[in-house]
Amino acid sequence: xxxxxxxxxxxxxxxxxxxxxxxxxxxxxxxxxxxxxxxxxxxxxxxxxxxxxxxxxxxxxxxxxxxxxxxxxxxxxxxxxxxxxxxxxxxxxxxxxxxxxxxxxxxxxxxxxxxxxxxxxxxxxxxxxxxxxxxxxxxxxxxxxxxxxxxxxxxxxxxxxxxxxxxxxxxxxxxxxxxxxxxxxxxxxxxxxxxxxxxxxxxxxxxxxxxxxx
Amino acid sequence: xxxxxxxxxxxxxxxxxxxxxxxxxxxxxxxxxxxxxxxxxxxxxxxxxxxxxxxxxxxxxxxxxxxxxxxxxxxxxxxxxxxxxxxxxxxxxxxxxxxxxxxxxxxxxxxxxxxxxxxxxxxxxxxxxxxxxxxxxxxxxxxxxxxxxxxxxxxxxxxxxxxxxxxxxxxxxxxxxxxxxxxxxxxxxxxxxxxxxx
Numbered sequence: 001x002x003x004x005x006x007x008x009x010x011x012x013x014x015x016x017x018x019x020x021x022x023x024x025x026x027x028x029x030x031x032x033x034x035x036x037x038x039x040x041x042x043x044x045x046x047x048x049x050x051x052x053x054x055x056x057x058x059x060x061x062x063x064x065x066x067x068x069x070x071x072x073x074x075x076x077x078x079x080x081x082x083x084x085x086x087x088x089x090x091x092x093x094x095x096x097x098x099x100x101x102x103x104x105x106x107x108x109x110x111x112x113x114x115x116x117x118x119x120x121x122x123x124x125x126x127x128x129x130x131x132x133x134x135x136x137x138x139x140x141x142x143x144x145x146x147x148x149x150x151x152x153x154x155x156x157x158x159x160x161x162x163x164x165x166x167x168x169x170x171x172x173x174x175x176x177x178x179x180x181x182x183x184x185x186x187x188x189x190x191x192x193x194x195x196x197x198x199x200x201x202x203x204x205x206x207x208x209x210x211x212x213x214x
Numbered sequence: 215x216x217x218x219x220x221x222x223x224x225x226x227x228x229x230x231x232x233x234x235x236x237x238x239x240x241x242x243x244x245x246x247x248x249x250x251x252x253x254x255x256x257x258x259x260x261x262x263x264x265x266x267x268x269x270x271x272x273x274x275x276x277x278x279x280x281x282x283x284x285x286x287x288x289x290x291x292x293x294x295x296x297x298x299x300x301x302x303x304x305x306x307x308x309x310x311x312x313x314x315x316x317x318x319x320x321x322x323x324x325x326x327x328x329x330x331x332x333x334x335x336x337x338x339x340x341x342x343x344x345x346x347x348x349x350x351x352x353x354x355x356x357x358x359x360x361x362x363x364x365x366x367x368x369x370x371x372x373x374x375x376x377x378x379x380x381x382x383x384x385x386x387x388x389x390x391x392x393x394x395x396x397x398x399x400x401x402x403x404x405x406x407x408x409x410x411x412x
Contacts (some may be wrong), residue, residue, distance in 0.1 A: 003246050006228040014223035017353050019406050021221040021230070033409060034346050073378070089374075097373050100366070135226050135247040146360050149317060153298070153367030156314055158374060160293035160301035161284050168286065177307035184313060187357065199227040199247065 006199075013040050042194040046120060052189035053116050059181045060109060066175035069155050073168040081175060082106065082151060104150040105179070112186045115141045116193065123197045131198050138195045145190055148183040152176055222251055255404035259411075262400055263333040269396045270326050275389035277319065281368050282387055284379045294386060295319055295364070321359035322393070325401045328352050332408065341412045352405060359401070361394035 007013060013024040017036035022028065024038065031038050042048075067079030080088070082105045089098035115137050122134060155176050162170040220233045226249035234242060236254040244251055257265070276295065283292035293301075295318055303311035328348045335342035342348060368387055375381045 004229040004231055007223045007230050008228060010230055012221070012223060012230060014225055014228070016225070017350050018409050019222070020409070021223050034350055036350055085374075092377060094373060097370060100370060104366075132247055135249060139226070139249065146317075146357070147363055147366075149314075149360050149363045150367045150370065152302075152310060152314055153318065153364050154371045154374065156298035156302045156311075157281065157293060157368060157371040160298040161282065161291050161371075161375065162379075163291060164286055164289050167289065172302055172304070172307060172310075174307060176302070177310045180310040180313050191357065195226045195247075196228045 008040060013038050041196060042192060045192055045194040045197060046124065048192035049116065049120055049189050052185050052192060053113065053120075056109070056182050056185035056189060057113055059178045059185065060113070063175055063178035063182050064106070066178065067173040068151065068175035068179060069159065069173055070171045071162075071168075072170075075166070079173060082179065085151075101151065101154075104147045108144050108148045109182055109186060111144065112141055112190070116186075116189055119193060119198070126201065128201060134198050135195055138190075138193065138198070141190050145187050146183065148186070149180070152180050152183070224249055224251055253404060255407050257400070257404070259333055259336045259408075262405075263330070263337060265396055265400045266326060266329045266333060269393055269400060270330065272389045272393040272396065273323060273326060276386050276393050279385035279389065281390060282372060282384050283382050284375055285382075286379045292384060295390075317358055317360040318364040321355045322361055322397060325352060325355050325359055325397065328355075329400060329405070332405075336408060336412055339412070345412075349405070349408070352401065356401060356403075359397065361390065361397055365390050365394045 007021070011023060011025045012021045014020075015022055015031035015034060015036055015038060018031060018034040020031055020033045022031055022033075022038055024040065028038060030036060064082060067081050068085070070077055070079050072078070082101070086098050086102045086106070089095070089101065119134060119138055119141075122129065155172050159170050159172050162168055222231050222233050223229070224231070224244040224247060227244060227247040229244055229246050231242070231244075231251060233252065236242065236252060238254055238256065241253045242251045243249065278294065280292035280294050281298075283290060285291075299311050299315045299319065302308075302314055328351055332342050332345065332348050332352075335345075365387075368390060372381050372383060372387075
């Protein structure tokens with residue numbers, strides 16, 4: 001299949017901030033139009049993506065095991081985790097809400113971990129397999145990224161509303177901190193990944209990063 | 215530089231194309247990786263500025279009116295977006311309050327202020343002072359502005375509490391709904407066109 005020329009072949013470089021095609025034959029440090037730093041590829045893309053993702057993965061465990069909020073009604077208190085919140089909706093017949101929370105809080109981070117690992121490993125192995133589909137997978141990961149913040153917002157709103165002292169209060173718990181950190185770090189991880197690496201089929205300056213495989 | 219400007223580079227696979235003029239609802243895709251290269255920008259500077267001012271008014275409503283209120287045995291309680299950020303700020307989890315504040319209050323308001331500044335000058339056909347800085351911040355803020363997530367979260371919270379209490383959606387929730395949709399439209403990638411037109 002014939003393909004259009006690539007930017008590196010034409011000695012061009014895309015500015016990620018303004019979209020300008022800059023001539024990099026003179027090795028400029030920044031975009032001449034918007035002054036943002038110019039890089040042919042994102043700097044240390046693979047190492048950073050791995051690091052952010054493994055950090056997020058470490059936080060994913062306490063995020064799901066620790067309670068995210070505490071509900072006390074008329075003296076009796078109960079901690080709830082993310083999964084118990086989902087199950088509660090499910091048991092009350094609100095399967096649609098249960099599904100929304102499950103997808104946003106548990107499935108989306110899970111999908112991101114699997115997808116990013118797949119992308120990282122295939123890029124490190126210089127794999128030529130299904131490159132178009134892997135490009136699409138990356139864009140999908142970028143799009144679903146921030147929807148996991150859903151539970152943080154829900155807990156915040158509910159905790160701000162239900163404060164009736166003895167009658168009933170809802171308080172946020174430590175789990176929500178870890179949960180928020182998972183979202184932030186998976187977003188940073190996806191932002192650090194350079195999808196152009198998927199299309200490279202020769203050894204290049206990004207390869208030394210390949211040692212980071214855990 | 216003049217010869218380089220009509221070129222676009224696919225950000226997903228580095229292919230180079232010549233820029234084309236698009237008609238309504240058209241977009242161009244990269245032939246190699248199928249990523250979107252260009253999208254038709256349907257908003258003139260005037261329209262975008264008008265929508266930005268509308269959004270600014272909505273932001274005020276969304277932030278100063280309660281998103282929802284509840285009542286339990288005669289007791290009433292209501293919460294604004296700021297109240298919910300404060301609710302997260304207790305104890306060891308303060309950091310997450312900061313993340314929430316940025317994503318639902320601070321990032322959107324900065325996007326709106328920057329848009330008003332840049333578009334206000336663009337109306338007169340010139341670049342605003344600190345144009346480069348403003349445009350770069352608009353790019354940097356976009357992924358962290360999560361109002362649409364906040365909207366869905368507020369709706370889930372309504373359902374969550376409706377089981378045990380009386381819940382009444384407030385003015386803030388409706389403003390939030392309109393604002394989040396508007397922000398997607400006005401603060402999107404197509405503001406980059408200002409680089410070419412100014």
